[in-house]
Amino acid sequence: MDYNGCVTIKIPFRDSFIECDTWEEAERILGGMGEFLPGNRLRSYGPWTDQLLDTFLHRLGPDQKAILRILVDKKRVTADELRVAIAVKNNQALAGVISGISKQAAALGIGARDVFGIENRRRSGVLSKSFFVSDEFLKVAKAVGWPNRIQE
Secondary structure, three states, rough: OOOOOOEEEEEEEEEEEEEEEEEHHHHHHHHHHHHOOOOOOOOOEEOEHHHHHHHHHHHHHHHHHHHHHHHHHHHHEEEHHHHHHHHOOHHHHHHHHHHHHHHHHHHHOOOOOOOEEEEEEEEEEEEEEEEEEEEHHHHHHHHHHOOOOOOO
């Protein structure tokens, strides 16, 4: 406690400390630090830990979660399949939902490509777009049993 009666939480990190003003802030930082903490037993897959996945999923809307469920289940899907699954009429609307996933990942310091990738193909002059789940996201999702677990 400091002289004002406020709590300061110090998290050892390398040869220094990270200071937090609240327990929530400390938990958020610890959740994102994963393998960097000495003696840490958290599973980590690339930038993902169990706790970071949980935080990420809680920030997403139902359509965004639906897209990720499909990607985890099928590994790769077309834009047409995703549009049907979340009932949007065109690729622009789908892009808005997918952009939300990317923005929520970025807010947690995670790159969009650590969640999913996009592949464009042109066959007979027709452009098709497909989406695939990143290996690390798939591993952490499977490790915690998502999307099959009851709570999200």
